[in-house]
Amino acid sequence: MDAQLDHAPCGYFSISAEGLLLRSANRTLLHMLGYESGELADRHIESILSLANKLFFHTYFYPYIQLYGQVKEMYLALRTKDGRDLPVLMNGIRQERGGELFIDCVALEMNKRIEHEKDILRTKTQLEALYQATQEANVRLELLHAEYEAKQQELLRLNAQLEALASTDPLTGLRNRRFFKDSLAELLKSYANNGQPFSMLILDIDHFKKINDTYGHPVGDLVLSSLAALLRPASGSADIAARYGGEEFVVLMPGADRPSVIEAAERYRAGVEAASWEGLRITISVGAATASPGDTDETLVNRADQALYASKSGGRNRVTYGETERRS
Secondary structure (H helix, E strand, O other): OOHHHHOOOOEEEEEEOOOOEEEEEOHHHHHHHOOOOOOOOOOEHHHHEOHHHHHHHHHHHHHHHHHHOEEEEEEEEEEOOOOOEEEEEEEEEEEEEOOEEEEEEEEEEOOOOOHHHHHHHHHHHHHHHHHHHOHHHHHHHHHHHHHHHHHHHHHHHHHHHHHHHHOEOOOOOOEOHHHHHHHHHHHHHHHHHHOOOEEEEEEEEOOHHHHHHHHOHHHHHHHHHHHHHHHHHHOOOOOEEEEEEOOEEEEEEEOOOHHHHHHHHHHHHHHHHHOOOOOOOOOEEEEEEEOOOOOOHHHHHHHHHHHHHHHHHOOOOOEEEOOOOOOO
């Protein structure tokens, strides 16, 4: 560990993201908790948490950092070697080193506790008193632990559901713009590392404003939802269909080269034109592009967007492929 970090004016420790084992701790933290060098190595994070704060850690800190990647200014009480509670203000961040995920934390010793921490300490004292009083209290604590485990599983399920909702367009059920941009970044990274080809489409409903103006926004929303329903089964298993914004949709196609993406674009265009739209005539214009060396998310999207513009200006209801500029 870097000497400056080892003697920093705040405690630092790193735990494995999966097993929650303490991988490293600086001298400041060891001094705060009363441990000698090496005594905390590979011990579970719970070994330095009080009973009440074990619940707080697993209910709030760990799920939050798993969902958002970091935690800022969370109050906890660490357990010292001699059994005292040490109030700290803790920041944490999840990051990868050497192919393994870690949670790096900084703990700043606090002299005052906020009100809810006092409530936790009072609850801890009551629980410990009940635990020591009778066997009945011990049984009750076991039941509370089982209930906590069930709630923890439910919390993880809800967190997963929340993450799915955060990446889904509520109207169409397709992925949203945020998910598309994240996926595009991953595909560009894979392309730069191993040359894995991929292509993308931008699809736009022709004269969509006229549909809204003539029939109203409810009909416009129905058209958007119906187009999304057509895109889902037409996409390949690895393809990512998303609503880009308004009446524009995008499809990422891993592994697709120029002939494949043009064929797919024509299939989408023809499918929309042939579909039943309750008396309406709905068509789409499509712009296609394939990743090339030196592409960024901006250049690839811009090439597909320019191709879409060419389809629009060329009469709509057609597919245009965005050619890569030749570099001398």
